[in-house]
Amino acid sequence: MRSWTDTLRFAFQPVVNLATGAVAGLEILARPETGDILAEARRDPELDGQLAVLAVRAAAHRESLLPLHVNVFAGTLADLGGLTPLHHAVREAGRLPWEITVDVGPPYTHVPHQALLEALGELRGQGFRISADGVGDGDVPLRLLADMAPDLVKLDASLLVRPAAVRAMRTLCDESGALLCVEGVETEGQYGAALSAGAQLAQGTLFAPPARLPAAEVYVPPRSPADVPPPRSGPSVREFVRPAALLPATASAGQVRALLTGSPDVSGVLLVDRD
Structure with missing residues (x-):
């Protein structure tokens, strides 16, 4: 069943x-x-x-x-x-x-x-x-x-x-x-x-x-000047930060390089010890 x-x-x-x-x-x-x-x-x-x-x-x-x-x-x-x-x-x-x-x-x-x-x-x-x-x-x-x-x-x-x-x-x-x-x-x-x-x-x-x-990709319309809101104190840094990917601490340099070149939305890599 x-x-x-x-x-x-x-x-x-x-x-x-x-x-x-x-x-x-x-x-x-x-x-x-x-x-x-x-x-x-x-x-x-x-x-x-x-x-x-x-x-x-x-x-x-x-x-x-x-x-x-x-x-x-x-x-x-x-x-x-x-x-x-x-x-x-x-x-x-x-x-x-x-x-x-x-x-x-x-x-x-x-x-x-x-x-x-x-x-x-x-x-x-x-x-x-x-x-x-x-x-x-x-x-x-x-x-x-x-x-x-x-x-x-x-x-x-x-x-x-x-x-x-x-x-x-x-x-x-x-x-x-x-x-x-x-x-x-x-x-x-x-x-x-x-x-x-x-x-x-x-x-x-x-x-x-x-x-x-x-x-893998999204459609984002072009901005017009009327769409842009009046400036506040300025956008926060986290609005621009792209996520880092996680790999085990045992990852090789080749694995890191392949990840960065194959994933344009990934800004960096963090090596993590799972223990």
Whole structure:
């Protein structure tokens, strides 16, 4: 008898750095061939946690070196108190937790806030980065968003018709040390609106649709002067930094050279002693 995992596939969608046009990471999206496993995962924290583990393993099979975004429902974190199996899966895949952003998604209604915040604290203690997902189209209270202190806020593209709200969210992100990402960008008009409102990252079918193989290149429209927002204090250094790849300390010079010449989005290599 076939298991539900036999019909589960994963797709990868790039997260694009709007300052450089480079791919800053890959969001891993579950794509079941049959059934609605995501609806079941919303009701079943153990299943949702298992999907996160399988997502990391799927990325490992594709041998992607880019940072990864893994989706988890807020209720899952509050119920489980953390994601220990995900931490183990990341280590088994040869990655480190700071290469993984946990995209915490709605619904937040009826989720115990204190339990959620404690689970986020545990994830941070393990080294994971935190993203507040679906902001603007979900039900996350502003106070809870501030208490979550995410590293990244993902804003729904539907909010781009209200640029003042997007600029206000950018200000909140600046004050809390987070980056602002607009997700669901489908048109060049939305791209321009995201730029002029101050978003630093974006994702959507305009750049690249979700695909079974991680995209090697993305489409980034040319900028017009009207799209460039007024200067603030200047962009932060981390907006321009491209991710370094990790190799074991036993890697040869030839392996390092092959990686750097074959992966243009990788800016450097860190040799890691797994012990």
